[in-house]
Amino acid sequence: MRKNIIFRFELEQAIPTHYTYIKMTTELENNQIWLSDIPKGESIEFTSLLPKYKRLLNIQWTTFFALLIIALIVAYFNFEEIGLVWFGVAFTLWLIFLLIKFSFIQLGFPNKGYAIRQKDLHYKTGYLTHKTISVPFNRIQHVEIRQGFISKMLDLAVLKIYTAGNSAHDLSLKGISLETAEEIKQIITSKVTQDA
Numbered sequence: 001m002r003k004n005i006i007f008r009f010e011l012e013q014a015i016p017t018h019y020t021y022i023k024m025t026t027e028l029e030n031n032q033i034w035l036s037d038i039p040k041g042e043s044i045e046f047t048s049l050l051p052k053y054k055r056l057l058n059i060q061w062t063t064f065f066a067l068l069i070i071a072l073i074v075a076y077f078n079f080e081e082i083g084l085v086w087f088g089v090a091f092t093l094w095l096i097f098l099l100i101k102f103s104f105i106q107l108g109f110p111n112k113g114y115a116i117r118q119k120d121l122h123y124k125t126g127y128l129t130h131k132t133i134s135v136p137f138n139r140i141q142h143v144e145i146r147q148g149f150i151s152k153m154l155d156l157a158v159l160k161i162y163t164a165g166n167s168a169h170d171l172s173l174k175g176i177s178l179e180t181a182e183e184i185k186q187i188i189t190s191k192v193t194q195d196a
Contacts (some may be wrong), residue, residue, distance in 0.1 A: 046113030049175030052154045054109045065098050137191040139163045145181045157181040
């Protein structure tokens with residue numbers, strides 16, 4: 001059985017003009033929320049990130065691993081203490097880490113996406129562990145758009161959303177075009193202005 005609970009407060013207050021007493025009645029509702037009434041997270045339709053973002057991730061990590069193997073080779077030839085065994089161990093670890101990272105990029109990319117609703121923005125990510133971040137518009141402090149050198153060439157942008165509270169609650173929406181980032185920024189700005 002569902003019941004709505006209404007609290008009624010009555011307050012007698014002296015009003016300075018005419019020194020009369022006015023009886024004020026305030027009603028405060030505190031209804032119970034039922035789990036069956038809450039919209040399910042699975043019902044949110046997420047928009048996938050652009051495939052160009054996967055290419056950007058591949059370029060960034062390829063560069064990182066190339067620099068790492070170059071440093072390893074230089075260290076092997078310049079330091080006599082590093083024997084062939086240590087070089088082989090380091091190279092094996094490098095190769096394992098490379099395969100794991102690129103597997104995660106390929107398998108995890110389809111799980112990334114974003115959704116905008118009337119009162120909030122959602123971002124999901126993850127392969128082995130899935131994470132969905134939800135940011136209500138009334139918690140957003142400000143929004144900015146960033147583009148790196150390679151991102152600019154690929155027409156990609158990062159939408160940085162700063163929320164009230166500590167930086168752990170901030171959100172970076174990556175893998176979208178500059179045009180989409182500007183549209184989302186406009187939507188967020190108008191929603192924040194309406195709520196203010």
